[in-house]
Amino acid sequence: MEAVLRCEGLVKRFDDRAAVDGVGFEIAAGETYGLLGPNGAGKTTTISMVCGLLKRDEGTVIVAGEPIDTSSVEERRAIGYVPQEIALYPDLTARENLRFFARLYGLSDRMDERVDEVLDVVGLTDRADDKAEEYSGGMQRRLNIGIGMLHEPDLLILDEPTVGVDPQSRNAILDSVAALGSLGMAVLYTTHYMEEAERLCDRIGIIDEGRIVAEGDRRELIGLIGEADTVTLQITGADGCAERVAAIEGVESAQLEGEELIIIAHNAGSLLSEILVVVRDAGATVKGVNVDEPDLEAVFLHLTGKALRD
């Protein structure tokens, strides 16, 4: 599939320090790519260069087939940008904010229709004519995202859009972002929240100290550290059950400890139904199931020697 965003060898130095040092990745249409890293890792600097807001020292950025740099104008139409800050005009209503940016992007012909669509997507139709300053933080964040996607860009860039948001609003924002990929947009999502990257992103680039240290989908990244999943079954009447489960292809080990059968397996989720059938055939009754998978936090720790929130 043709990449909507292709960046290669991005370098940005501030004085002698390289804030971004050779970053490169691609995002296809409909794909959500997460740039996961702690504060100061180089995420915002990277996307500033991708947007053409920051002059890069080295590297190339191609969006929708067009090179992007700080002098690009018309090429920026392919990019939607949601900054980390709540970048709204508080004295204007949500509708006025959207209409202003719609005009700026030349959407005059179908402005009202598109504004209504976006208000619907971000769930603000009922409050569309209230001033943005009267919104809760979560509603402002959703409007912030709405402005970025207003002109239906090929590439939507979201820079940590859930920072400082309460859990309920955060869920609403993540749902909105999850819907973007299905609209066919390529989404670049930066975050230092591991669970957001896991939930939203098709592929993830782990960035630290200005470099992408690993890239892939969640399973591939976890595979890098060689850790397997742990499945714990609470069972009764399990004589001989452990041996049968251990014989399943993909299961590394199965061990009965009291009424708990502890199974170590790679990609346990895909094996779970087979495991349950074997256990049932062995005459055991399953009372509970728990699957523990290694997460990206563990991957990050393994790759960088530090926690994501350091």
Place this chain on the structure above:
Amino acid sequence: MTTALLLARKDLVQRLRDRSFLILGIIAPFFVAYILSLVAGPVYDYGFSADYAISDETGSVGEGLAEGLVDSGFGAEVVGSEDAARALVDDGEASAAILIPAPSPVGDPPPIVVYGDLDDGTAVVVAESIAESIANQSDAVRVLITETGNPASVGAYLGQEPPVGWVQGDAGDKVLDGITYLSVGMAIFFLYFTVQASIINIVEERMNGTLQRLLMAPVGRGSILFGKTLSSSLTGLLSMVVLVVATTLVLGAAWGPVWGVALLSLAAVVNAMGLGALIGTYARNAEQASQFAGIVATVLAFIGGVFVPISTEPGLFDTLTRISPHRWLLDGFGANSGTGTVVDVLIPTLVVAGIGVLLGLLAFGRRSKLTGVV
């Protein structure tokens, strides 16, 4: 152009909704001028308690002038000679003397002399206005000279052209009356706050991320800059228009010809924009930018004589006051309000606008500090 208009319209709507334009641009300057005209009338206005001595060698003007002054609440006395009138001033019994000479049958008409101490500048300013009105009504007397309180110097200037630089040259023609002085002063003072608030809005937009959004839009950066400039200019000029009309109708201020007011207002706006933009490049955030701009505008207004009419005697202080655009603007509006020439209006206009452009260019050189775009 469409983008610039769109941005300017958005900025204006914001300024109207947050009421900063109404407060800084219209209500504050008008009411401060109005209140000062009431409270500080004795300093600025005709209503103060000055006493004037009048000598009249024509025999036809003095009595009527004295009656008029008394009717207006001043003290006025017609004395028998110029020496007697000067003596009253020297003795502190009169604020200023208006010396009206006899018409000369040949040659240039002799000058009316206003004799007073510039330390009592307001009384002299008022006397100048009175003398000017007489001069304007008399074919025989056209030249006006303002004197210091040094009696020995009086004779040297009688019948001569005023020396260059002496009390704004032929100052009597270019001095604002009290109410107009207050109106012009307050309008200029608050104009700087109004215009700079618009420019500082760029810093605010940088801080809250909307500037990045604007820069991400498929429009030229020049259009964004032009839009911001346009909104700043419009707020400044709109503020001036409202204040000129309001102070003229309500307070009776005499601003002079519209073309002069327009030119000087435009120059003030350019200057305020350049200054505001430069200040913005040194501020870390909008709050700091507002503080810096407020301090600079207030200091310049003080130096320029917005709050207290300043001595215009040549010297170091006079030179120092000319670092303030407010001083140039007061001079320009004075010339426009009085009978100054076109050049007397154009020079301050060009100086103030020129400094504004220079400051704007310096700010442009530091634009990455203002926009955050490296």
